[in-house]
Amino acid sequence: MAAEQLGKVARSDAWALEFKDVGKTYQRHTGEKVAVVRDVNLKLEKGGFLCLLGPSGCGKTTLLNLVAGFEGATAGEILVNGKAVKGPGPERGVVFQNDLALFPWLTVEENIAYGLKIKGVPKRERREQALAWMKQVGLEQHGKKYPSELSGGMKQRVQIARVLANDPDILLMDEPFAALDAQTRTHLQLELSSICRQSGKTVLFITHDIQEALLLADRIVVMARAPQENIKADFKVDLPYPRERMNEQFADLYNRLLDEIDNPFKAQTAPQLAIAGKTSGEKD
Known part of the structure; x- marks a missing residue:
């Protein structure tokens, strides 16, 4: 299926993120060079919520790490708000899949306020902001x-609140809910969707879960696995919020995305949504 055409944005300053012919190659200990991604061209509008979707090994996390500045591209250029990425920066906030980014010797409040402290925000003001964000994500008590006293879902809420407290322009999220139970995951998906729409933040979200992508994103890019290592399809998700799985539009988009994903076990692991409202059987 050809990539769907998205409406053009007239203003050049409307792009929060741009990939221009971006590639990343690693060299193995044998000297062999392996391309992880190649020739990626992509633009994300300010305030957009884009999900990179695809199977393991297709380069999703690599692209996020390049945007975060944790790694450098070996080809092309990445622009954030029109400026080339040269390393990590405060305009980009990262939420990781695990809770290792939290400081175990700091309380929830102190973890959330940590970035504000580094910026030199006065103690009273950063405490007020930390309390406001704790309330926003349901951690005011x-x-x-x-961190050792919290559940997995609560730790992820702390991560999200800490990143949002720093007020970055772009949120970079690498499968932040993958390790959570289904009920907690669904709750945090809805919570994240609401917070991001209210704040107007730009979001780049990594997932291999089709339903998660459809619940959250206004745009979904499907990545192809090797040897393509590139963008395979580009979908606009025009569904009202809050989104429900039990409708024909959701099922139709799910099935179209499923057709695009390179998965040799697709027939056994992710049957199509034949009836709206039925669970898909998709495996994480």
């Missing part, structure tokens, strides 16, 4: 607890 847990501010004095340490």
Whole structure:
């Protein structure tokens, strides 16, 4: 299926993120060079919520790491707000899949306020902001607890609140809910969708879960696995929020995305949504 055409944006300053012929190659210990991604051209509008979707090994996380500045591209250029990425920066906030980014010796409140402290925000003001974000993510009763005292879902809420407290222009999220139970995951998906739409943040979200992508994104880019290592399809998701799985539009988009994903076990692991409202059987 050909990539769907998205409406053009007239203003050149409307792009929060641009990939221009971006490639990333690694060299193995044998000297062999392996391309992880190649010739990626992509633009993300300010305030957009884009999901990179695809199977393991297709280069999704590599692209996110390049945007975050954790790694450098070996070809092409990445622009954030029109400026080339040269390394990590405060305009980009990263939410990781695990909770290793939290400081175990700091409380919930202190973790959320940490970036504000580094910026030199006065103690009273950063405490007020930390409390506001704790309330936003439902942690107002847990501010004095340490990460070891929290559930997995609560730790992810702390990560999200800490990133949002720093007020970055772009949120970079690498499968942040993958390790959570289904009920907690669904709750945080809805919570994240609401927060991002209210704040107007630009989001680049990595997932291999089709339903998660459809619940969150206004645009979904499907990545192809090797040897293409590139963008295979580009979908606009024109569904109202909050989104429901039990309708024909959702099922139709799910099935079209499923057809695009390179998965040799697709027939066994992810049957199509034949009836709206039925679960898909998709495996994470």
